Amino acid sequence: MNASLKKYIARFESLQGIPSEEELRNSFGGLHQEQLSIEEYTRFSGTGYQRNVINASATCELIALCFKPGQYTSIHDHGGSVGIAFVYKGTMTEELFEKQQSSGMIAPFAKNSVSANEVSCIDLSTIHRVSNVHDDGLVVITVYFPPLVAMNIYNTENTLVEKWTAAAQRKQYS
Template sequence: MACSTSSVTWQELLDGVRESFSTEQVDVDRLRTLMNSYQSQRSDWEQYALFDPHTYTRNLVDAGNGRYNLIILCWDSGQGSSIHDHADSHCFLKVLSGEVKETMYAWPGSGVSPSHSSTPTMEVTGSESVLIDDVAYINNEIGLHRVENPSHTDQAVTLHLYCPPITTCQSFEARTGRSHSCHVTFYSKEGQKVCSSVK
C-alpha cells in the first residue's frame, strides 16, 4: 500500500505497518505519515481497549512476526508511566482517545548510559500535550520520557508502534535517576486478557 496524506482505514493502517516491515530498513518518516493518516474511530479499536482501575494497561494488537509490536495503551484518569527508555526501539505514539501529557527527560549523567551514571537528577527537557490523532516519536538518542493522562475525569487511549518489538526497558526514579530493568508485559493479547498488572 502506498503511503500518502489521504486518510486510511484501521485495516489499511494495520496492513500498511506490516508492509513497511517487508524490508530490513525502517523508514521512520513513512511510518509517521502512515500513523498520521489514520483518523481514530472507537469502533475500530474498542475491542483492544481494556482498562484496569489501578494501573495503565498494554494491550497487544499485532506482534508483527517479531519485527514490531503494535500495542494499545489504556490510561484511566490520572494514570501514568514511569520515566523510561525504549531499549533499541523506535517508538511511535498516536492518541486514539482523550489526550496524554508527554514529559521528556535527559539521560542521567548528561547522556552517559544510566547503568554507569551516579548523577542523582532527572532533568526535564520538555513537555507537551498530545491530542487525539496526534503522533509523537521517541528513541533513546532523543532521550527518556514519561506519559500520563492528565485528566481527573476522562480516560485516554494511545496506539504505540515499537520496532523492533520492545521486551525490556529501563525505568528511572525521578528523585535519584537510579535505573531498574523492567520486563514488558501485556494485559491482553488480541482482545483477550492475559494478566492483571503492568509494571
C-alpha cells in the same frame, strides 16, 4: 479485527529495519480515530494504565495503552525500539527527560500535550513519562520497531535504573 486496522498493520509490517521518523509519521498519515475500531482492545485497569497488545510480529508490535484519569507510566526509555504513539482518544501529556552528563541523573526538559488524532515519535534516545491529567479516559495506539522487549525505568531521586521485560510482564499476568 476490522479491515481498516488490518490495513494499518500491513502498512507497518511493510517497513524495513528501523524506520525513520518520517516513515513512521507517513505510516499514520491520514489516520483518524473514526477509521479504526479498537474497542475490543480498549480495556482499562483500576490499578494503573493498561497495555493491550493488538498485534505482535518479529517486525513490530501494536499496543493500545489505556489510562484512566490520573494514571501514568513510570519514567522509561524503550530499550532498542523506536516507535510512534497515536492518540486515539483523549489528550496525552508527555514529559521528556534527559540524562545529565555530570551526575548521571535524569532531569525533565520538556512537557507536551498530544491531542486526539495527533502523534508523538519515540526514538532511541527518548526517556519520557506519559500521563492522563484530564477527566476523560486516554487511549494511545503505539507501534514499536522492533517489538518492545525491554525498557529501563528511571527515577529523579538517584541514578538507579530498574529493568522491565515483556517476558516478566507476561508471566505476571498469566
